[in-house]
Amino acid sequence: MDAEIIAVGSELLTPFHQDTNSLYLTDKLNELGIEVRFKTIVGDDSVRLASVLRQALDRSQLVILTGGLGPTEDDVTRAAVAEALDLPLVEVPEIRQRIQARFASLGRPMSENNARQAFVPQGAEWLENRNGTAPGIWLEHDQTLLILLPGPPRELMPMFESQCLPRLEQRSSGERIRTRVLKVAGLPESEVDRRLAPIYTKYQNPTTTILATPGGIEVHFRARAKTAEEAKALADMLADQAETELGERVFSTHGETLEEVVGMYLVMKQKTLATAESCTGGLLSERLTRVPGSSNFYLGGVVCYTNELKTRLVGVPTAMLEAHGAVSRPVAQALAEGIRRRVGASLGVGITGIAGPSGGSEKKPVGLVFIALADERGTEIREFHFPGDRQRIRWLASQSALEMLRRRARGGPRR
Amino acid sequence: MDAEIIAVGSELLTPFHQDTNSLYLTDKLNELGIEVRFKTIVGDDSVRLASVLRQALDRSQLVILTGGLGPTEDDVTRAAVAEALDLPLVEVPEIRQRIQARFASLGRPMSENNARQAFVPQGAEWLENRNGTAPGIWLEHDQTLLILLPGPPRELMPMFESQCLPRLEQRSSGERIRTRVLKVAGLPESEVDRRLAPIYTKYQNPTTTILATPGGIEVHFRARAKTAEEAKALADMLADQAETELGERVFSTHGETLEEVVGMYLVMKQKTLATAESCTGGLLSERLTRVPGSSNFYLGGVVCYTNELKTRLVGVPTAMLEAHGAVSRPVAQALAEGIRRRVGASLGVGITGIAGPSGGSEKKPVGLVFIALADERGTEIREFHFPGDRQRIRWLASQSALEMLRRRARGGPRR
Numbered sequence: 144m145d146a147e148i149i150a151v152g153s154e155l156l157t158p159f160h161q162d163t164n165s166l167y168l169t170d171k172l173n174e175l176g177i178e179v180r181f182k183t184i185v186g187d188d189s190v191r192l193a194s195v196l197r198q199a200l201d202r203s204q205l206v207i208l209t210g211g212l213g214p215t216e217d218d219v220t221r222a223a224v225a226e227a228l229d230l231p232l233v234e235v236p237e238i239r240q241r242i243q244a245r246f247a248s249l250g251r252p253m254s255e256n257n258a259r260q261a262f263v264p265q266g267a268e269w270l271e272n273r274n275g276t277a278p279g280i281w282l283e284h285d286q287t288l289l290i291l292l293p294g295p296p297r298e299l300m301p302m303f304e305s306q307c308l309p310r311l312e313q314r315s316s317g318e319r320i321r322t323r324v325l326k327v328a329g330l331p332e333s334e335v336d337r338r339l340a341p342i343y344t345k346y347q348n349p350t351t352t353i354l355a356t357p358g359g360i361e362v363h364f365r366a367r368a369k370t371a372e373e374a375k376a377l378a379d380m381l382a383d384q385a386e387t388e389l390g391e392r393v394f395s396t397h398g399e400t401l402e403e404v405v406g407m408y409l410v411m412k413q414k415t416l417a418t419a420e421s422c423t424g425g426l427l428s429e430r431l432t433r434v435p436g437s438s439n440f441y442l443g444g445v446v447c448y449t450n451e452l453k454t455r456l457v458g459v460p461t462a463m464l465e466a467h468g469a470v471s472r473p474v475a476q477a478l479a480e481g482i483r484r485r486v487g488a489s490l491g492v493g494i495t496g497i498a499g500p501s502g503g504s505e506k507k508p509v510g511l512v513f514i515a516l517a518d519e520r521g522t523e524i525r526e527f528h529f530p531g532d533r534q535r536i537r538w539l540a541s542q543s544a545l546e547m548l549r550r551r552a553r554g555g556p557r558r
Numbered sequence: 559m560d561a562e563i564i565a566v567g568s569e570l571l572t573p574f575h576q577d578t579n580s581l582y583l584t585d586k587l588n589e590l591g592i593e594v595r596f597k598t599i600v601g602d603d604s605v606r607l608a609s610v611l612r613q614a615l616d617r618s619q620l621v622i623l624t625g626g627l628g629p630t631e632d633d634v635t636r637a638a639v640a641e642a643l644d645l646p647l648v649e650v651p652e653i654r655q656r657i658q659a660r661f662a663s664l665g666r667p668m669s670e671n672n673a674r675q676a677f678v679p680q681g682a683e684w685l686e687n688r689n690g691t692a693p694g695i696w697l698e699h700d701q702t703l704l705i706l707l708p709g710p711p712r713e714l715m716p717m718f719e720s721q722c723l724p725r726l727e728q729r730s731s732g733e734r735i736r737t738r739v740l741k742v743a744g745l746p747e748s749e750v751d752r753r754l755a756p757i758y759t760k761y762q763n764p765t766t767t768i769l770a771t772p773g774g775i776e777v778h779f780r781a782r783a784k785t786a787e788e789a790k791a792l793a794d795m796l797a798d799q800a801e802t803e804l805g806e807r808v809f810s811t812h813g814e815t816l817e818e819v820v821g822m823y824l825v826m827k828q829k830t831l832a833t834a835e836s837c838t839g840g841l842l843s844e845r846l847t848r849v850p851g852s853s854n855f856y857l858g859g860v861v862c863y864t865n866e867l868k869t870r871l872v873g874v875p876t877a878m879l880e881a882h883g884a885v886s887r888p889v890a891q892a893l894a895e896g897i898r899r900r901v902g903a904s905l906g907v908g909i910t911g912i913a914g915p916s917g918g919s920e921k922k923p924v925g926l927v928f929i930a931l932a933d934e935r936g937t938e939i940r941e942f943h944f945p946g947d948r949q950r951i952r953w954l955a956s957q958s959a960l961e962m963l964r965r966r967a968r969g970g971p972r973r
Contacts, residue, residue, distance in 0.1 A: 153767050154778065156594050157737070158585035161576055170573035179571050180606060184597040187767070191595060198613060215751040215768055216759065254748045274946075295770065297946065354574055363574070418861075424847025425840030428861045432839025435915050435948055443867040445860050446833075446843045452858040452901060456871070486867060500850050533850060 144315050145180045146172055147203040149195055151211035151220050152294060153186035164209045164292075164299055171308060176317035176367065177205065187211060192223035200227070200287050205311075210294030212277040214256040220291055221262060221280070228284055230264040238269055242276050270306045274298045279306070318367045321374035323349075323382040326395035327360040328546045335360050335389070342384050349381050357538055358400060394549055401545045402430045408552035409440035409490075414518075416548070417486035418444030419457045419478035421469065422496040422512060427541045442488050447478075457481035457493075468507070470495050475513035476522050483517045490551065491517040492544050496527075498536045512540045516547045523547065559592045559730055562618040564610055566626035566635050567709060568601035579624045579707075579714055586718065590726055591733035591782060591789075592620065602626060607638035615642070615702050620726075625709030627692035629671040635706055636677060636695070643699050645679040653684055657691050685721045689713045694721070735782050736789035738764075738797040741810035742775040743961045750775050750804070757799050764796050772953060773815055809964055816960045817845045823967035824855035824905075829933075831963070832901035833859030834872045834893040836884065837911040837927060842956045857903050862893075872896035872908075883922065885910050890928035891937050898932045905966065906932040907959050911942075913951045927955045931962045938962065 148169070150162035162184055169179045180203065185195050192211075199206045211220030225232045239261035246253040263269050263280050270279030275298040280291035290307055292299045327335055332355045339362065343351035349366035362385060366377035386393050394404050409416060418428050425446045431437055445456045450469055453459040459477040467473050475493045483491025496512025503509035510531075515524040525547065529539040563584070565577040577599055584594045595618065600610050607626070614621045626635030640647045654676035661668040678684055678695050685694030690713040695706035705722055707714045742750055747770045754777065758766035764781035777800060781792035801808050809819050824831060833843050840861045846852055860871045865884055868874040874892040882888050890908045898906025911927025918924035923943075930939040940962065944954040 152769075153765070154769050156584065156597065157778070158581045158588065161578075161581070163576075166573045166576070169571065173573065180601065180603075181610070182571065182599040186595065188595075194617075195596070202609075214748045216755060217767060254752055256748055256751060297950065352572075352574070420840075423844075424852070424856075425835075425843035425859075425861065428840035429838075429844045432861070432863065433949065433952075437839070438863050441839075441863055443861045443863045443871065444840070445871070446840065446847070446858045448847065448853050448856055448858045455900075456858065456860070485870075534848065537848075 144177050144204045144317065145202075146177050146205040146207065147181040147183070147199050148179060149192075149199060149206065149208045150182070150184045150294075151187065151192060151208060152184075153188075153217070155184045155210075156186050162209070164294070164296060167296070167300060168207055168209075168303065171303065172205075172311075173320050173322075174371075175308075175311055175315045176319050177311070177315055187217040187219050189219040189223040189226065192219060193227040196224060196227040200284070204286060205288050205290070207290045207292065209292050209299060212260065212279070212291060212293045214254065214260055214276065218259070221259070221264070224280070224282070224289065224291065225264040228264060228282075230266065232262040233265050234261050235263055235269055236261070238263075238278050241271075241278075245276060270302055272298050272302055274301060281307070281310075318369060319371040319374045320365060320367050321371060321378050322366070323364045323375075323378040324395070324398050325362045325364075325382055325385060325389070325393050326358065326399075326401070327362065327389055327392050328394050328401070328549070330360060330389070330392050332360050335362065338388055339385050342388060343381065346381060349378050351381070358542070359394065391550075391553075394546070400433075401542065401549065403434050405545050405548045405552060406431070406434040406437055406440055408549065410436075412552060412554070414440065414489040414552060415442050416440055416490045416492070417442050417482045417488035418492045418494075419453075419482035420444065420446050420492075420494045421448060421453070421478070422498040423494050423537050423540050423544075424448065426537050427492065427494065427544050430541055430545065442486050444482055444486070444492075453478065457485065470497055470507050470511060470513065472513050472515075472524050472526065475515035476517070476524050479515035479517040479522055479524075489518060490548070492548065493517075494540055494544055496536070496540060498533045498540075500533060510536050512536065512543075514540065514544050514547060516544075516551055518551065523551070559619045560595045560617075561587055561592050561620040561622065562596040562598070562614050563594060564607075564614060564621065564623045565597070565599045565709075566602065566607060566623060567599075568603075568632070570599045570625075571601050577624075579709070579711060582711070582715060583622060583624075583718065586723060587620075587726075588735045588737075590723075590730040591735050592726070592730055593735070602632040602634055604634040604638040604641065607634060608642040611638060611642040615699070619701060620703050620705070622705045622707065624707045624714060627675065627694070627706060627708045629669065629675055629691065633674075636674070636679070639695070639697070639704065639706065640679040643679060643697075645681065647677040648680050649676050650678055650684055651676070653678075653693050656686075656693075660691060685717055687713055687717055689716060696722070696725075732784055733782050734784070734786040734789045735780060736786060736793050737778055737780045738793040739810070739813045740777045740779075740797055740800055740804070740808050741773065741814075741816070742777065742804055742807050743809050743816065743957075743964070745775060745804070745807050747775050750777065753803055754800050757803060758796065761796060764793050766796070772957075774809065774957070806965070806968075809961070815849075816957065816964065818849050820960050820963045820967060821846070821849045821852055821855055823964065825851075827967060827969070829855065829904040829967060830857050831855055831905045831907070832857050832897045832903035833907045833909075834868075834897035835859065835861050835907075835909045836863060836868070836893070837913040838909050838952050838955050838959075839863065841952050842907065842909065842959050845956055845960065857901050859897060859901070859907075868893065872900065885912055885922050885926060885928065887928050887930075887939050887941065890930035891932070891939050894930035894932040894937055894939075904933060905963065907963065908932075909955055909959055911951070911955060913948045913955075915948060925951050927951070927958075929955065929959050929962060931959075931966055933966065938966070
């Protein structure tokens, strides 16, 4: 079964917005052996959308439309689908009641605009939206299955997962695809490829892709087989070989994030953690506390943006700040050791650096970051020179701190 | 002139890659008053690409294709364009010489594959690529202008900027487009639409788009006119009317983020800020410090994930924690007032809540968050019940704290 995805929304034709839903949908469809052959982005214009839709009906067995199901005048997807298929729009009283009930539970009357959302093309089924007012639509037309989904990801994803995937699974007769992802820290993309190529080039299936992402180098092994189980076994076979080759550089074998892996090790070893951040401004603690259950290992920390607070909240000596400057090796160490002691944690992290765009100098340029990690055995301090803009420098600093934490928490030989 | 963009590449139909060139191209085209009406993504398949191209020729005066100009078998754009236009491919000796010279300068012989890159559809002009081997192609066909650009952004951007933009500028009718964006806090999308529809439906130009984003409801006003100045005036005229209607709900009139607006007000009023976060885990401080120059208003703060740290770092009384629990109105107040005092800031924010997925109870369910804002006049404490998962609850809590800060920092009547 070949699929295509049509994303509807004039904002997606501006320089400011990307269609990201199609990445999620492609991932889910691929698992069922369904390939996405086209993606089209069209504005909130019912004539253009109807014309795109007619082309899609000619060439694809599955057409997924995202967006344009809201209550406003701009939302034209329902009407355009009805027009392209020459079907009348009919009201579904149950949808109207549900939208009214949703508004009532929020203590507000239903806006008359929302009543539009109760209309669907004749013969269509509707899909419940547990996270918004816009219902989805499931419509079989000649040889084509059309699925209309709301644009907001938090509405689209659960709707697709619970109400579309099971039905698509039943009707897709083809092969199943399973992908394993390894994530690697501390090696450049080209080195990962050099070490893995002798292994993965032996196989046509799985196919192997190496990608550089903000969360680390990812290696994707994509296997196809008659059943999901066989595909999974194939992907696992190759991933296991790659993991053996890369060893401790592999931090994630089943898609976990670096912060999740750090949390897992800390909980396992019954260690606790505190942080003192300057240039990252709380990004490290924010990433650590994204992990559900992070209160089991993360106690807390401080963001000390001024010199005074480095002294007052973490006890960095004023003389040290004056002698070395806030962005320095001794201050990173004092932050890590100070926060560890004040909070009473097993591990303390200190980060100080220059994220830019201003504040850099010849001796201390933008991108210079010191990260220290203290525990009962001592303190490791590392100096980094990160490329990129403010957000990227902050991200790379948090990523490096997490990688230092992973190696320390995992145990084994010190570097 | 209406344009469309076709991105060619099978990797763009996987879950792992996005077409980003079109954002750059859209931005540049819009400046010339050229609207992008469609974006299509198609794999490295000459039959499918030729069919997409035929549709594009029917409906657009300008068609830009990106990618698929490389030397490999997968690179089908040249051949597909020639086929769709029924033109032979002819070799351009000068391109061949240049590619050979490029390889020679790298000390390598030209691969025979690269020879394909010297072929262009008959009648086409070629565009020099200073950063790679693939030349671009400029082709006028009937009423349509086709531009073929290489996929890598560092090859595409300079080629488009130097060799395409000046020529497009000459032939574009002279109309220019300008966009104004208002961002709104504290109103649902449908309510914004209900209040603005009577205003914006009076105009065909500017066009108005309302969208819900994580950073608030956005209203885009996009105006076209003979000159950039007139377009700007038109967009401003409608944006001003909308701003008057929505009043203080509008937090951003020129695209600023909520944290930027907060920072701007705080700097303007010479106020400083400190934060004490529990459930948001540093997200509020991280957002505040995304703003370049945030050290001018943000002093720092603490993330106190445990009760003990709420007492030790911010001075929340143990008895209060025992009597009311950590997630309570008095603790939010004590956090805001405590961090303000300890840091010596004009304003203190305290956040305590239950982000989930666990930790909720019947009395204190997941999503319950108390936010307090203290200044010299007193402390405002608000109770929220946020929907969604852990990340969304944390985001909404940070967003609400920023909105409370905005209103306080802006001044005017207290709520």
